[in-house]
Amino acid sequence: MTTCLSSSSVGPINMPRRLNSGFYFAFSDGSTVAAMEKVVKHAATSGLSEQPSFYDVLCGEGGSNRLGDDKCIEPETNLTIHFLSRDLFPNGAYEGLWEKRNLSEACLEKGCFVIHNNWISGRRKKLQRHVSSGLWDYDISTRMCKHNFEHSHHLLGS
Known part of the structure; x- marks a missing residue:
């Protein structure tokens, strides 16, 4: 494991x-x-x-x-x-990454594979943080992913 x-x-x-x-x-x-x-x-x-x-x-x-x-x-x-490596698989409190102005850029610089959207209480707060970070690739109006996965090296949020 x-x-x-x-x-x-x-x-x-x-x-x-x-x-x-x-x-x-x-x-x-x-x-x-x-x-x-x-x-x-x-x-x-x-x-x-x-x-x-x-x-x-x-x-x-x-x-x-x-x-x-x-x-x-x-x-x-x-x-x-x-x-797992802290830098490659950070959680929600690690080095204040979720507070960075550009989370994707900050994680790409570290080499993150995925960042855990934890260390925050409440489903709504978690969703708000995920959407405002720019990692929310879902269009609610069309119920479709906005992301093209064919040539993707995009940071994933969990």
């Missing part, structure tokens, strides 16, 4: 509470399914959301299952978690 991480740019990326369950790439295999089931079960019984449960289950309480500076291993399933 590969995942994104938090806004902190100091220290190892696999420290406690830096795992962002908003982006991840995972193979649909037995180990991944079993680990995801553990995350959901933990979230249901912990009183916390799934976000901290991702870290506590996959990296261990307090990071006890960290491996080096950019990985964790879930011991029961033997699933290895690789943390």
Whole structure:
């Protein structure tokens, strides 16, 4: 499994509470399914959301299952978690990117593949930020994408 991480740019990326369950790439295999089931079960019984449960289950309480500076291993399933680069897969709080005057340009300079539209409360605020950033490529009146995907290297927002 590969995942994104938090806004902190100091220290190892696999420290406690830096795992962002908003982006991840995972193979649909037995180990991944079993680990995801553990995350959901933990979230249901912990009183916390799934976000901290991702870290506590996959990296261990307090990071006890960290491996080096950019990985964790879930011991029961033997699933290895690789943390994604902060620069290539930033979240909504990383380096104030969503506050930049030209978000697309700022991300292209960093080499972003995708930016997560998180660290903002409320669906309407999230939508407003997405539209005002210039990343909203949907025409509400025609219900069509405004973007031509044939020759696209466009920054994607999630």
